[in-house]
Amino acid sequence: MKKYLVVLSLSLGLFVSPVSADALKNSLTNMLNEKDTSPSMVNLSNLNINGKAKPVQNVPKTRSSKAVVATINGHKILKKEADAHLKKRTQGKMSNFDHLPKKQRLRLIQEMALPVLALDSAQKELSVEEKEAVYSRLWMQKEVLKIKITDEQVKKVYDQLKQRSEENNATTQIPAFETVKDKMKLQMKDKQMVGTLMKDVEIKVQ
Structure with missing residues (x-):
């Protein structure tokens, strides 16, 4: 059951995060490509494209990767998890959660909170039957994605x-292969x- 809940959490995270995280994504993108234009943006003038800081005063201290940087309803978020999420969001240009200002840290944690919430x-609202269906x-x-069907295999079935x-002597015209290839491939996988x-x-059967 725990394994299934983890899968559900990851999947739900995929469904909700792209919609709810637009503001964060746009903000981080602007941070990397533009100068600081609002108090909520990070000024990267002291960072190069590889994410290495130039010598400046008051550089934020970096915590251990195992440090707890936030909790979500009691669920602990480790710094290494926040770092990994930040790196993914910025396409590898930033990877240190501690180098973000507090407002940006909050936004990042809010996004990470979505699948947990x-x-x-x-768990509270779905019935046992609904959970099993999910x-x-x-x-x-997941299993269908593992099945590999080549275009040649589909073409062979199409020709048959x-x-x-x-x-x-069917009167119905057969559609062109390219127009039905993807649909046929999915049917063959199923x-x-x-x-x-x-x-x-x-x-x-009784």
Whole structure:
């Protein structure tokens, strides 16, 4: 169950963070490409593109990577987690959470809080059946991504269907391969997934 909840947390984080984090993303992007234009932005005049600070006075101290930099409903956020999130957000140009001013730290933590808060709400509000449905759907989506179907395999099936249609003198026109390739590939993945799940399954109908 814990494993599934972790998967759910990560997935929910993917769904909500792109929408709710636009302000943070834009702010960090501006920080890296423009001069400081508002009090909420970080002035990077003392940093080069590699994120190394020039010698200046009052440089913020850097805490240990294992230091707790925030808590979200009791859930601890370590500095190494905040550093990794910052590095991802700035495409590697910044990676030290402690070098952000307090307002930017808060925004970053708020973004990191989204999947945690979403998971808390899901655990409280979703029924057992709803949770199981989410787990099953996420697992199947994950497994489908592992299945590799080449264009050549899809083309072979397409040609077989086209030939069968022509042999049966079907009046319906067969669409061009490129227009149906992706849809056929997805259908073939689904079929393979079903076959894998049903393999060696014993089913008894009473």
